[in-house]
Amino acid sequence: MxxxxxxxxxxxxxxxxxxxxxxxxxxxxxxxxxxxxxxxxxxxxxxxxxxxxxxxxxxxxxxxxxxTLLAENFTTLATADAVGLSGSGRLHDLFLTWEAMSPGDFAKGGAGLTIHWGTFMSPFGPVIAMGTGRGLCGMGFTSEMGDDAAYADLARRWPKATYHNTPDRIRPWVDAALSMKGDARLHMIGAPFQLKVWEALLTIPSGHVTTYSEIATAIGSPKAVRAVGTAVGRNPVSWLIPCHRALRKSGALGGYHWxxxxxxxxxxxxxxxxxxxxxxx
Incomplete structure (x- = not known):
């Protein structure tokens, strides 16, 4: 920027x-x-x-x-086979290469993983971004909770990882993400159910919204609406994985972690x- x-x-x-x-x-x-x-x-x-x-x-x-969005720009996530844990998703005009950590590695709490982090400026204020050698694994807005709380929130998701304040190591991916140009890689670290929810979020176009129940249906778990809401709230990469586009059926905003x-x-x-x-x- x-x-x-x-x-x-x-x-x-x-x-x-x-x-x-x-x-x-x-x-x-x-x-x-x-x-x-x-x-x-x-x-x-x-x-x-x-x-x-x-x-x-x-x-x-x-x-x-x-x-109004729910009435006019509602997106139906029609089929579960639209959600896979490999391949790429497209957000805005930015290509995101998606890679998920294996369930076994996730269960280790980030043990043996090196995570680089730094603070960057976005169109919506400062963000703390984190990434491994494979891509961005965390991005959180700090304007509401503050830098220290946002860092702690992201870091405690992978408590056994080693953290380095080395923003230049992830800057190319962050710059691509914030400018919506270039190649931004994601290395998503979560439980299998969470990963399905997060990739479903990637299918919602910019300027559109969907509901928690639609996401639950799309991933093949139509009765797991509450669990979907929890997984949406646990999304570690704000904006790029657009959890802000998930609303309640009533049109209420629901929560937003940041x-x-x-x-x-x-x-x-x-x-x-x-x-x-x-x-x-």
């Missing part, structure tokens, strides 16, 4: 805080004044980041937007860019 993107993110982060705190939608002029920017400059910066105007984005951030404000922002960002792309085509 180049320096201008970092600057724009900090502007947008402050704007999103004001939007979330407001009882009613804020005008362009009001938002720009709070950012100490002219309306024209703020509109350009905001639209560059998200692809739509501040006014339009506030519509996507509305709490009822999840129900904070509901982040989940709302992710859905709004993806929906806005999806609609902007359709309008441009």
């Amino acid at each position: 180049d320096p201008s993107d970092r600057y724009h993110y900090h502007v947008i982060r402050r704007a999103l805080d004001h939007i979330d705190a407001a009882q009613t939608p804020l005008s362009l002029e009001a938002l720009a004044a709070r950012m100490d920017m002219s309306p024209a400059h703020f509109q350009r910066v905001f639209s560059r980041w998200v692809g739509v105007s501040p006014k339009r984005y506030q519509q996507y951030l509305a709490l009822g937007y999840a129900k 904070g509901l404000p982040v989940k709302r922002a992710l859905l709004a960002w993806e929906g806005a860019r999806e609609d902007a792309g359709q309008a441009a085509s």
Whole structure:
């Protein structure tokens, strides 16, 4: 992410805080004044980041937007054979090469595994990313829980692994993931049931959502809705494995491990860019 993107993110982060705190939608002029920017400059910066105007984005951030998504952009994960633990998944315009750790290795709690980690800037604030020699195994947003808590949350999933703060070892994969360009590899470490759920999440297109019950049906366990919800919450690689696209049947957001404000922002960002792309085509 180049320096201008970092600057724009900090502007947008402050704007999103004001939007979330407001009882009613804020005008362009009001938002720009709070950012100490002219309306024209703020509109350009905001639209560059998200692809739509501040006014339009506030519509996507509305709490009822999840129900709209469920009604209009619902994705049915029709068959269990769409879920396999090998091959590749596609998210946005990014190719992800997927590799799963064997159940036996998972049971060892990461013993003998070296995990490199570092803190990086994303469109949604700082993220802690972790990876083995085979690919990224963890990515968590820190804006809601803080850096230390996010690191501890990821690290305790593989308690017997050896950790090194060596971000350059995983930077190419992280850069590819955050720019949605290039080749990002995933080395997923989880129980077999979790791996099935996580790969099912990869089949949900950007700008679309599905439900926990649909995921349960897709992996061949239609009665395991609660277990699916738990596995979704245990997804260690946020954004790339899009657990934020899983909603309750009612249209409620459900939980999000890295904070509901982040989940709302992710859905709004993806929906806005999806609609902007359709309008441009």
